[in-house]
Amino acid sequence: MDHASVSRIRTGLTLLLAAVTLAAATPAAVGATSPVPSPAHGAADPDGTRRTGSAWLPYWGDTEEAFQDALQHADQLHTVSPFWYEASAATVKSHPGAGSIRMIDGLHEAGIKVVPTVTETLAADEMADLMHDPERRTAHVDALMELVQSRAYDGLDLDYERMAVTGDSAARDRVRTGYNALAKDLCARLHARGKQCVITVMARARGNGKAFDYEELGKVADRIRIMGYDLHWAGGEAGPLSATDWYEDFLRYATDTIPRNRIEVSFPGYGWDWTTGVKARAHHLTWKEADALRRQEGVGYHFDDASGTPYFTYQKGGRTHEVWYQDARGVRAHMPLLEKYGVQGTGLWALGFEDPDTWAALRGE
Known part of the structure; x- marks a missing residue:
């Protein structure tokens, strides 16, 4: 058989294979609006890991x-x-070191998807106006799509918090409905390119997180990341960052409104150092810094069984400091709540902050 004949046979087989592949793919692709299936939530990878x-x-x-x-x-x-990254109306700003190809490639080589986080700069009123204006909303999504195509990214994570804590209740109501429209548009375009759409939200419990419509966001996003921290935060009174009964509250609500396999609960690897009697913001500490401070001040380790978090106090400059943070023991206290509600997805804020034993706690060990 001559080379021309072999070439014709190969060409015919290639066309046949392409036709079969296209026929199999078309029904799911045409008009598809459901999220792209994710390998997360307990699915075994080819190497057998979970x-x-x-x-x-x-x-x-x-x-x-x-x-x-x-x-x-x-x-x-x-x-x-x-x-x-940080987004404004129709542009996206890069933070120092953003887009490091070495890190992106290194994570990919380790079998980890790279889904960069984008925050926003606009307050509730401005963001609500943008999201309810189809033209401005499209421009905002265009900027996000340009970003995701700028590197070998696997999707985007929207962590839009400023709009959720500014303005009055009416503004946040408009934020909620506007964000539904923005998320729907963005997720559809990401999915059309085979990219993941991740939405980070505040915990819906005790009057907080109302700017996020869990049910609607859960219909369009691949994953909803719930921030399981800052029950007490830097600008408020001292207290635990998270608590067992609080986890119960927001997990009950989340699992009633979002498919369980799309939920991730993110644990803190940090804490806050409040100065008693002072209205200034608390000082941020990673777990490593909190543990080092406790040892430096020569104070004992205390664990609050009610909240499931460690804490300690110390004296400085004639004032009492109260430190609440999270460690592996605390994560172990909260993991049973995820199991109770059938949630396998976990997250960590943030890499390099945490008690090293946290990784074993997240495995259920």
Whole structure:
């Protein structure tokens, strides 16, 4: 048989295979609006590992340590979200180090998807106006799509918090409905390109998180990441960042409104240092910094069984400091709540912050 005949046969087989592939793919592709299936939530990878976790990688601090932390625990991580971008009306700003090809390639080589996080700068009123204006909303989504195509990214994580804590209740009502429209548009366009759409939300419990419509967002996003922290925050009174009964509250609501396999609960690897009697914001501490401070001040380790979090107090400059944070023991206290509500997805804020034993706690050990 001559080369021309072999070439014709190969060409015919190639066309036949393409036709079969297209026919199989077309019914699911035409008019598809459902999220792209994710390998997360307990699905076994080809190497036999079970990756149920995601984690954020901060752009400040020791980013190399955070990167190596991800690689060291790749067998548990399906996704890493570098905290690299900030969106305004129709532009996206890069933080220092954003788009590092070395890190993107390194995470991919470890079998980890790279889904960078985008925050927003606009307050509730401005953001609501933008999202309810089809033309401005499209421009905003265009900027996000340009970003996701700028590198070998696997999707985007929207962590839009400022709009959820500013303005009055009426503004946040408009934010909620507008965000539904924005998420629907963005997720559809991401899915059309085979990219993941992840939405990070505040816990819906005790009057908080009302700017996020769990039910509608859960219909369009691949994953809804619930921030299981800042029950007490830097600008408020001292107290635990998370608590067992609080987890019960928001997990009950979340699992009533979002498919369980799309939920991730993110645990804190940090804490806050409040100064008693002072209205200034609390000082942020990673677990490593909190533990080092406790040892430096020579104070004992205390664990609050009611909340499931550690704490300690110390004296400085004639004032009492109260530190609440989270460690592996606390994560172990809260993991049974995820099991109770059938949630396998976990997250961590943030890489390089955490008690090293947290990884075993997230495995249920």
